[in-house]
Amino acid sequence: MNSSTSAASFTRRASMVLRSRPFLTFATVLLVWAVASVMRPGFGAFGHLRYLVELASVIGLVAAGQTFVVIAGGIDLSIAAIVTVSAVSLPLLSIDADPTGLTAILATLVMTTFIGLGNGLGVAYLRVHPMIMTLAMATFLQGLLIIIAGGSAISSQNPLVAWLGNARPAGIPAGVFVWLGVSALVLLIMHATPLGTRIYAIGANPLASRLSGVPLQATTTVVYAISGFTAGLAGVLLLGMNGQGYVGIGDPYLLASIAAVVLGGTSILGGLGTYAGTMPGALLLVTITALITVVNASAGWRSILFGSLVLILLLLSGREKVRR
Amino acid sequence: MATDAPYLAARGVSKSFFGNPVLRDVSIELYPGRIHALLGENGAGKSTLINLLSGAMPADRGTIEIDGNPVPRMSPAAAQAAGIAVVQQELSVTGSLSIAENIGLGSYPRRFGIIDYTELSARAGAAASLVGLHEPLSMPVGNLPLGRRQMVEIAKALYRKPRVLILDEPTSSLSASEARILTELLQKLKGEGVAILFISHRLPEVMALCQHVTILKDGVRTADRSIAGIDADGLVRLMVGRDPGDLFPHWTTARSRAKAIVIKGFSSGLIREADLEIKTGEVLGIGGLAGQGQEDLLLGLYGATPAETSAAEVNGNAGLPRSVSQANAMGIAYVPADRKREGLHISHPIITNLLLPGFARAAALRLRNRIKEGEIAKGLAAHFAIKGDLDRPAQALSGGNQQKVALAKWMPHQPQVLLLNDPTRGVDVETKREIYIMLRQFASDGKAVVLLSSDTPELVHLCDRVVVIREGRIVSELQRADLSEQAIVAAAVGAEPTVTAA
The missing domain is CATH 3.40.50.300 (P-loop containing nucleotide triphosphate hydrolases)
Known part of the structure; x- marks a missing residue:
């Protein structure tokens, strides 16, 4: 009796997992990989797939903060600028006293976290609309970057950054380890701490949250600070992979971060979703990019194809249900 | 013609x-x-x-x-x-x-x-x-x-x-x-x-x-x-003129001399210069026509809208709460009238709705204990007769059950003052009866209950005392012995009551 009810509950849970958005998105990724490897031998080679996951790790990191922000009912349009700030200012922060380069990385991350904090304070306390606040922040940062870096690329001499971008302990890129570590932390905060619950609550219904005693402004601020931190980390990784930072290096990651969040099933209206969906969402995005590269079209057509495919995938995976 | x-x-x-x-x-x-x-x-x-x-x-x-x-x-x-x-x-x-x-x-x-x-x-x-x-x-x-x-x-x-x-x-x-x-x-x-x-x-x-x-x-x-x-x-x-029937419980007053809330010269929103004492163990009714400032009184006491007073005392603390978190810490809880917009997260599971005030005040990064959470939620659901799977979204519940969730979620925190904004609006008769019994129970447990209601019979049959608000001012205070629908409505519309011997 008892075993049959627990079996029934197991089947129910299993079917819930199988029908969940994170799982479906992940299944789509595997399906595309399988089909593409059959059509194009070489696509499915370990080295190629490893390369895709490595690329996805940067998107995944940027999208981690974006997932928090979107679940909390906002949006962060300054992400691309923060990635660039991180990748451009880190090489400038060469600190001779620290040969490992760790101090420079930490200083960069503190700085980008503070940029995010600025976004959060503007949204929460000055009540600037998130789009306006983060867009204004992005424009401000871009201006600052042009003054500091000008048009030239700046090479990084930081050994730890180079290691993060190029090392492959146990055959797996260091960046992927960073991504997995951050993902574990993000999922923990989201689903296993009161802070996570508060973030979902303010996204679903800010008024009811406030009347329930949820610290609305503090929670909003924290969310944007997290986004600044993860975007900064993504910038560090990107710098390591590229070897040099330049103005505009972060630009592709704005649309990518939002697309990964939404492809993963997180509601753009806030309150519902999970980073577990954003992760395969990021993988799906780099996979699409790789497929388009295979098609061998001009840069203009590649961009058009990419935009269209993202749109089609979103339409297929179910639009927002109309909310009451 | x-x-x-x-x-x-x-x-x-x-x-x-x-x-x-x-x-x-x-x-x-x-x-x-x-x-x-x-x-x-x-x-x-x-x-x-x-x-x-x-x-x-x-x-x-x-x-x-x-x-x-x-x-x-x-x-x-x-x-x-x-x-x-x-x-x-x-x-x-x-x-x-x-x-x-x-x-x-x-x-x-x-x-x-x-x-x-x-x-x-x-x-x-x-x-x-x-x-x-x-x-x-x-x-x-x-x-x-x-x-x-x-x-x-x-x-x-x-x-x-x-x-x-x-x-x-x-x-x-x-x-x-x-x-x-x-x-x-x-x-x-x-x-x-x-x-x-x-x-x-x-x-x-x-x-x-x-x-x-x-x-x-x-x-x-x-x-x-x-x-x-x-x-x-x-x-x-x-x-x-209507027959209240036996919808309301019979009760004896549990009002004590201890004051839960004292405000003097209180202004918030439409409310101007209100003086009020709320005693522990009483159900204080707030009556009046819609939109005369009754809600502002509750929200101001709850720290949800800015309020000014010349003097205030809440559960022994001087001064009014300046935020909802402070109000909660002082032992005040508020149940809004509009459940879908203000009271609940209808797209979220019933269990997170029941536990939200707890999450709101817990340390941000302490790990959650799902087993303990489940026990608390089950206890609340049993006590308030909220039926069914607690993992369903709250919108699956009927209006009456949603209201019970909105009320139940405060209970783990033992509030000393309950501010209720029209708790029976759009609620079926059976749930109304349950809520009425709970309100009187809260009062006899020594809590102070403030009941804002657009339903005049509720005020007459449940309250130790009713204050009537018109155009932002407390225009009348009626003790239980003087309570009648006629007296409340007369005060609400500004008609001079004709005094009749009871």
Whole structure:
């Protein structure tokens, strides 16, 4: 009796997992990989797939903060600028006293976290609309970057950054380890701490949250600070992979971060979703990019194809249900 | 005059919302050259009746007649064609448009397909001067104070040269001189043969202006008569007279001398200079017509809207809470009236709704204990008889059960003061009874319960004491022995109560 009810509950849970958005998105990724490897031998080679996951790790990191922000009912349009700030200012922060380069990385991350904090304070306390606040922040940062870096690329001499971008302990890129570590932390905060619950609550219904005693402004601020931190980390990784930072290096990651969040099933209206969906969402995005590269079209057509495919995938995976 | 067919009439109309009957078999006839009053308590069905008459919603049963002819499909367009104009209680003016544009909205004069602004300002100007609006017609309505916007709304109705004019509480936001202009205007329109339906809670005004009255109570017509030969007291009796039945528990007071909350010179929102003491172990009722500032009193005490006092004490702490978190820490909990918008996260599981106040005050990064959470939630659900799987979203619950969730979620934190904003609105009778029993139980457990209610019988039968608020001020305080629906409604509408020996 008892075993049959627990079996029934197991089947129910299993079917819930199988029908969940994170799982479906992940299944789509595997399906595309399988089909593409059959059509194009070489696509499915370990080295190629490893390369895709490595690329996805940067998107995944940027999208981690974006997932928090979107679940909390906002949006962060300054992400691309923060990635660039991180990748451009880190090489400038060469600190001779620290040969490992760790101090420079930490200083960069503190700085980008503070940029995010600025976004959060503007949204929460000055009540600037998130789009306006983060867009204004992005424009401000871009201006600052042009003054500091000008048009030239700046090479990084930081050994730890180079290691993060190029090392492959146990055959797996260091960046992927960073991504997995951050993902574990993000999922923990989201689903296993009161802070996570508060973030979902303010996204679903800010008024009811406030009347329930949820610290609305503090929670909003924290969310944007997290986004600044993860975007900064993504910038560090990107710098390591590229070897040099330049103005505009972060630009592709704005649309990518939002697309990964939404492809993963997180509601753009806030309150519902999970980073577990954003992760395969990021993988799906780099996979699409790789497929388009295979098609061998001009840069203009590649961009058009990419935009269209993202749109089609979103339409297929179910639009927002109309909310009451 | 009486031999003519009524311009507009409803015959035996009924209307339900989600299975709750709001109007039952109600008839009303609007004759030309007569000002007809429609009276009733909050929620008696007045606004619904207006919506049926103006075609804003269809009746479930019964017919609407124009000039004695039944209209099979009443619609706003049909109403407009028949010259029926409605001045809604909730303003429908658009702040960013000018006075003239608002007045003419929907029927702008056109020339070669574009709006003829010369013609518009001439016609809108005529309507505006009728109501004493002398502001420049090009001024955006958003720049006007509330009372003037109301006049724009009335001018908008007059612009269409109506045969039937329906006014839903038009004077509630008007100053005395604006109200006088309106009164004179209505007399004039009456002389011109317009049929007028006038809804107001101000009985002296109704007595002075109207010739005929229809009274609704719980969606049923209780009177349809000439206003001659009835006084304000008689009207109040017709509005409230009802049998409370055994919906309410029997109780004895548990009020102690200890004060849970003391405020002096308290102002918040509409509330001005209120002095109030709330004792532990009592249910304090807050009555009054809708929107007189009752909610501002609760929200101000809860730290959710800014409030000022000359002196305040809450559960032994000096001063009012400045935020909801502080209020919670001081032992105050608030249950909002609008469950879907303010009380619950309807897209989230019932269990997270039940536990949210706990999450709100827990250390941000301490790991959650799902097993313990499940036990707490199950305990609450059992105690409040919330049935079913707690992992379902809260929107799966009925209104009554949603209300129980909104109440239950505070219980793990042992609040000493419960501020309840219309906790039984839209709740079925059975759940109402359960909630009533709980409220009295809270009081006998030594909590202070503040019950804001639009349901007057609740105030009479559950409260140790009721304060009535009118226009932001506490105008009356009634002890249990003096409580009656008549006394509360009389205080709410500002009619002098006739003192009778109990």
